[in-house]
Amino acid sequence: MDLKGKLTRRDMLKLSGGALAGASLLGVAGCGGGSSSSSSGSKTLTLGSIGWTENIAVSNLTKVVMGEEMGYDVTLKGPLDLGPMFQGLAGGDLDAFQDVWLPNHEQYLSKPQIKPRVEVLKPWYQGTTKFGITVLKYMKGITSIADLPKAGTDEITGIEPGAAFMPVIEHKVIPAYNLDKYGIHLVTSSTAGMLAELQKKAAAKEPIIFTGWSPHWMNLKYDIVYLDDPKNAQGAFDDPSRITCAINKDLKSNDAAAYTYLKSISLTEDQINEMEAEMNKAGTGNEEKGIKNWYKKNKDVVKPWVEAAKKA
Secondary structure (H helix, E strand, O other): OOOOOOOOOOHHHHOOHHHHHHHHHHHHOOOOOOOOEOOOOOEEEEEEOOOOHHHHHHHHHHHHHHHHHHOEEEEEEOOOOHHHHHHHHHHOOOOEEEEEEEOOOHHHHOOOOOHHHEEEOOOOEOOOOEEEEEEEOOOOOOOEHHHHHHOOOOEEEOOOOOOOHHHHHHHHHHHHOOHHHHOOEEEOOOHHHHHHHHHHHHHHOOOOEEEEEEOOOHHHHOOEEEOEOOOOOOHHHHOOOEEEEEEEOOHHHHOHHHHHHHHHOOEOHHHHHHHHHHHHHHOOOOHHHHHHHHHHHOHHHHHHHHHHHHHO
């Protein structure tokens, strides 16, 4: 990943909703999750990844630390769409998914085939999240969703069609503010595609309406305005979320050390930003190298998690 948006959610996520779900299911099928001894005698752990930037960071940190300090062979499966992600977690093909946003993802966790088979851990992210329709600060006078008819563009640049926020924009926000009356419509894309469009429009100081969230490095690079939503059309997305980890319920009894490690993780906004910066420096395709560089300088942050896991 770099600051030009070439890496967040990968190119596979540019598929349409139906194709994406099918491709994701193929990615999960037969991945053989569940911590167990491999032929080399090491423990294994399978993490699902949706490819979001903070997900790439924390999953690779888990892979690096549990590999170097605890002798685990950690596999990252993805990028996956959210539906197949939680199905794989409940079915045991995945041991854990470390980028659950609550209450945003509650619609997946509450399903009867998912809820009994999944445990949600306490939040590992200690910062304050933001999510919503956004613009750039140079677009003067645009501070509320109600101001969008005068934003100078009729497109809301979205992300993946499978993202929980996309139907909210289309079926709640646009009707609530009568944006369709002005020809304003949602364009689904991918996170990488949205970030590329953001970079292009920001460089030219052209108007852009897009989906923004924090934590993410885009908040450091661009002056982003999260628009007020006086009608609360964005619903739960107007409120700060908790970022946590969900695990297959069998993990606690099958592998107490892995369970305790995942439960012990705690990271601040600054630490996540530093990790993303190291991934940017390492360049596209070298996320793990970037995380290793961060880990070398921050072993004191991780030490308590490893110690707790080894005592489990």
